[in-house]
Amino acid sequence: MARIARYYREYGVRIVRGYMQYLWDDQGRRYLDCNTNHGVAFLGHANPYIAEAVRRQLEEVWAVPLNFSTPARERFISAFSRLLPSKFGVVFLQNTGTEAVETAIKMAKKITRRRTVVAFTNSFHGRTLGSLSITWNEAYRKAFEPLYPYVKFGKFNVAAEVEKLVDEDVCCVVVEPIQGEGGVNPATPDFLRALREVTAEKNALLIFDEIQTGFGRTGAVWAFQKYGVEPDLFTAGKALGGGLPIGVVIAREDYGDVFEPGEHGSTFAGNSVVMAAAAAASELLLKEDVPARAEAMGEELAKALAEHGSRIGLRVKGMGLMRGLELRVKADQFIQQLLSKGVLALTAGMNVLRFLPPYSITREDVELIRSAVSEVLRSPS
Numbered sequence: 380m381a382r383i384a385r386y387y388r389e390y391g392v393r394i395v396r397g398y399m400q401y402l403w404d405d406q407g408r409r410y411l412d413c414n415t416n417h418g419v420a421f422l423g424h425a426n427p428y429i430a431e432a433v434r435r436q437l438e439e440v441w442a443v444p445l446n447f448s449t450p451a452r453e454r455f456i457s458a459f460s461r462l463l464p465s466k467f468g469v470v471f472l473q474n475t476g477t478e479a480v481e482t483a484i485k486m487a488k489k490i491t492r493r494r495t496v497v498a499f500t501n502s503f504h505g506r507t508l509g510s511l512s513i514t515w516n517e518a519y520r521k522a523f524e525p526l527y528p529y530v531k532f533g534k535f536n537v538a539a540e541v542e543k544l545v546d547e548d549v550c551c552v553v554v555e556p557i558q559g560e561g562g563v564n565p566a567t568p569d570f571l572r573a574l575r576e577v578t579a580e581k582n583a584l585l586i587f588d589e590i591q592t593g594f595g596r597t598g599a600v601w602a603f604q605k606y607g608v609e610p611d612l613f614t615a616g617k618a619l620g621g622g623l624p625i626g627v628v629i630a631r632e633d634y635g636d637v638f639e640p641g642e643h644g645s646t647f648a649g650n651s652v653v654m655a656a657a658a659a660a661s662e663l664l665l666k667e668d669v670p671a672r673a674e675a676m677g678e679e680l681a682k683a684l685a686e687h688g689s690r691i692g693l694r695v696k697g698m699g700l701m702r703g704l705e706l707r708v709k710a711d712q713f714i715q716q717l718l719s720k721g722v723l724a725l726t727a728g729m730n731v732l733r734f735l736p737p738y739s740i741t742r743e744d745v746e747l748i749r750s751a752v753s754e755v756l757r758s759p760s
């Protein structure tokens with residue numbers, strides 16, 4: 380029998396079931412999921428409302444190319460439109476986050492007829508060759524160089540350097556409003572405003588990568604709404620599919636015809652089952668006021684993380700239900716210990732414990748996180 384290639388750390392746990400914020404292993408042990416498949420299961424595992432939409436769609440049709448219209452895509456665009464500020468009139472469908480980032484870069488190149496992409500220190504934008512080119516972490520890129528050569532990295536959150544970074548050859552500036560993978564680092568309002576000004580002045584596109592921050596997690600539907608700075612394009616993915624794979628680029632209406640037929644495409648894009656899930660997820664987001672719940676529970680979570688009472692924990696970062704606890708030591712040593720206490724978490728950067736729980740977590744769940752984190756940080760490892 381073949382084996383599945385390994386390039387991830389193995390936790391030695393076999394997950395057999397999930398419901399909302401919990402997962403269960405084959406021993407019947409329950410875990411509070413603050414990993415959520417890197418933020419994907421933000422609306423919970425097997426959320427009944429989304430599951431029902433998927434179940435119904437499974438009886439209808441699954442695979443229909445974008446040449447045809449389908450009820451699933453109609454339901455999606457009608458629900459998703461209600462989540463978009465009015466300036467954004469067009470959505471490009473893809474299957475993953477990295478594919479959405481690739482699409483956004485292609486759009487910027489074609490719209491501006493320029494080639495240089497500006498990204499920032501500690502950025503993460505994906506793992507395919509184009510998006511990897513604008514991802515900062517050496518450990519992800521080194522083995523695959525040379526990558527796309529026309530990339531400049533600026534210093535994240537250094538507004539004073541933005542002016543000289545964007546010249547006449549820059550097609551776009553790509554930035555995460557809150558860096559996820561790179562350490563749960565919120566952008567400063569000044570930094571995003573400076574990027575907005577200089578890109579407008581130089582006719583380059585401002586692209587926000589909201590694949591991790593978007594779809595309610597930070598307490599607004601889109602993190603940029605908390606800053607009051609609007610991009611020209613932005614990407615979304617992860618939570619948007621309600622657990623199924625999706626990536627999208629959202630753009631101003633006038634960019635809608637950027638690609639000629641044949642110039643861009645993706646076989647699985649707009650798959651009916653995925654569309655049904657993303658439509659239901661979008662409906663649910665409004666119906667249950669998910670951003671407001673993320674904001675409220677995010678405050679509870681931040682307070683709990685700040686109460687760990689250990690000397691190695693420094694400070695809590697992030698917004699809503701995207702939170703990091705910065706440590707004085709490497710964070711990955713604590714992931715397995717937290718798991719053994721029934722809490723799944725992630726790292727971000729070298730020394731940040733990252734929590735990306737579903738919107739449905741309760742005060743009781745937050746109490747479990749608090750006690751697990753303080754026990755783990757206190758025990759000598």
Ligand SMILES: *Cc1c(COP(=O)(O)O)cnc(C)c1O
Nearest residue numbers: 475476477503504505559590591
């Ligand atoms: C996860 C992520 C991506 C890549 O998405 P995939 O679906 O893994 O390809 C890109 N940008 C950000 C900010 C992400 O968090």
